[in-house]
Amino acid sequence: MTQRTDVVVIGGGQSGLAAGYHLRRLGVEHVILDAQTAPGGAWQHTWDSLRLFSPAAYSSLPGRLMPLQPGETYPDGRHVVEYLADYEKRYELPVQCGVRVDAVRRDGTRLRVEGDSGDWRARAVVSATGTWTRPFIPAVPGRREFSGRQLHTVQYRSPAEFAGQRVIVVGGGNSGAQIAADLASVAELTWVTRRPPRYLADDIDGRALFDAATARRRALDAGRTDTGGVASLGDIVAVPPVRAARDAGLLRATPMFSHLAEDGVAWADGTTAQADAIIWCTGFRPALAHFAPLGLRGTRGHIATVGTCAADEPRLHALGYGDWTGPASATLIGVGRPARDAAREIAELLRA
Incomplete structure (x- = not known):
C-alpha cells in the first residue's frame, strides 16, 4: 500500500523529533518513520555509564528544556531516553515506530519512500537516521588473526x-x-x-563546543579565517x-x-x-544507504549539501549527521537550528 503526505522524516531520534517540532509549528503535514520499536533513538542502546557532555539545560531540543536529573550534573543515557519519549508525546509528533526505510527514489514530482511496511509518496524528505547503525572499525592488519x-x-x-x-x-x-x-x-x-x-579544560562542556562550532561555520560562510572550531579546543x-x-x-x-x-x-x-x-571506539559513518537509488553519495559516505538541503535534490534534506549538515547538528543542543532552517526551506518549497 502506498500512502501520501507532504513530508516524510526518516528517523525518530533527536534530529527527527526536532524536524517534526518545526514542521508542526509551520503547519506542514508530515510523518516520522522510525526503525526503533520505542522512543529514544540510539540513546536506548548506549553503555550504562554514558554521560552527556553538557548539563541538562544545555542539552535540550527546541521548545522544551531537558529537566534536571536528580543527583547528576551531566545526565545519563536513560534520562535522555525519558526526555525524548516525553518530547514526542508532549508535541504529539506523528512517529510510526518499527518502520524500516529501505530506499528513497524519485517518482515524478514526488519522492517515493520504500519501507518494510509499505511505501510513502512525499513532496519532500528529511533524512535523520544518524550514524549509530554504521559503526566504523579501521582496517588494521591482523584483525582476522586475533582470537579474542x-x-x-x-x-x-x-x-x-x-x-x-x-x-x-x-x-x-x-x-x-x-x-x-x-x-x-x-x-x-x-x-x-x-x-x-x-x-578540554575542565570547565568546558557541550555548550562551549556548540558555540565554537557555530563561530567556525559563521567565519567560513563569511570568508574569514578558519577558527578551528571544536577541534581547536581538544x-x-x-x-x-x-x-x-x-x-x-x-x-x-x-x-x-x-x-x-x-x-x-x-x-x-x-x-x-x-x-x-x-x-x-573508532567512530561512525552516516547511515545513508537508503539514498543509493538517488545517486547522491559523495566522499566518506556524505552527500553534497547546501545547509541541510541536498545540492542535487532540492526535495531532500539531511539532518543531524555532523557539521556538514549544520554546526554541532549531531548533538541535542545543536540540531535545533538546522532543523528549523530545513523546515522553513521545505515549507517554502511546498508553497512554490
Whole structure:
C-alpha cells in the first residue's frame, strides 16, 4: 500500500523529533518513520555509564528544556531516553515506530519512500537516521588473526563483563575516554590513541563546543579565517568519571599499535600486549544507504549539501549527521537550528 503526505522524516531520534517540532509549528503535514520499536533513538542502546557532555539545560531540543536529573550534573543515557519519549508525546509528533526505510527514489514530482511496511509518496524528505547503525572499525592488519573478542562502542554495555580481563580500548575521543575510565578499575586496561589525549579544560562542556562550532561555520560562510572550531579546543570533554580516572592516574594512553596478533597487539618496535578483548571506539559513518537509488553519495559516505538541503535534490534534506549538515547538528543542543532552517526551506518549497 502506498500512502501520501507532504513530508516524510526518516528517523525518530533527536534530529527527527526536532524536524517534526518545526514542521508542526509551520503547519506542514508530515510523518516520522522510525526503525526503533520505542522512543529514544540510539540513546536506548548506549553503555550504562554514558554521560552527556553538557548539563541538562544545555542539552535540550527546541521548545522544551531537558529537566534536571536528580543527583547528576551531566545526565545519563536513560534520562535522555525519558526526555525524548516525553518530547514526542508532549508535541504529539506523528512517529510510526518499527518502520524500516529501505530506499528513497524519485517518482515524478514526488519522492517515493520504500519501507518494510509499505511505501510513502512525499513532496519532500528529511533524512535523520544518524550514524549509530554504521559503526566504523579501521582496517588494521591482523584483525582476522586475533582470537579474542572484538567489539565496537555500540556493543559495549558495562565493565562487569570484563572484570579481571586484559582489555585494549582503541580511540582518543569521548567514547574511548569514557569507556576506558569505566574499565580502568576492574580490568587490566591498555588505552590506545593515535595521538596523545587532548582534554578540554575542565570547565568546558557541550555548550562551549556548540558555540565554537557555530563561530567556525559563521567565519567560513563569511570568508574569514578558519577558527578551528571544536577541534581547536581538544578531543575529550572531562565529564566527572573521566576526570576522576585521569586524576587518579588510571588513564595512561599508549600510541597506536601496528597490527594484531592471535593473542593481542604489537607495535612497530616489537613491543606486544596480550588481550582478551579489544573495544574499538573508532567512530561512525552516516547511515545513508537508503539514498543509493538517488545517486547522491559523495566522499566518506556524505552527500553534497547546501545547509541541510541536498545540492542535487532540492526535495531532500539531511539532518543531524555532523557539521556538514549544520554546526554541532549531531548533538541535542545543536540540531535545533538546522532543523528549523530545513523546515522553513521545505515549507517554502511546498508553497512554490
